[in-house]
Amino acid sequence: MAKKWIAGAVKHPGAETAAANRAGESVHEYAERHKNAKGTAGKRARLALTFERMHSHAKKLYGKG
Numbered sequence: 001m002a003k004k005w006i007a008g009a010v011k012h013p014g015a016e017t018a019a020a021n022r023a024g025e026s027v028h029e030y031a032e033r034h035k036n037a038k039g040t041a042g043k044r045a046r047l048a049l050t051f052e053r054m055h056s057h058a059k060k061l062y063g064k065g
Contacts, residue, residue: 009047016044028052 020030
């Protein structure tokens with residue numbers, strides 16, 4: 001049950017990517033720029049950075065990508 005939080009954390013899949021595309025940036029650049037912002041943009045940016053770290057860690061452990 002510990003991993004089920006991810007399913008509930010993403011309420012609008014693709015919203016961060018769409019916002020980054022509108023800004024003309026990559027998702028990582030957008031997240032880094034907004035990670036200290038208040039409100040929804042900041043929450044989504046921090047979650048995106050968390051997912052990046054999780055993906056990187058899993059890739060190192062399991063060799064999957």
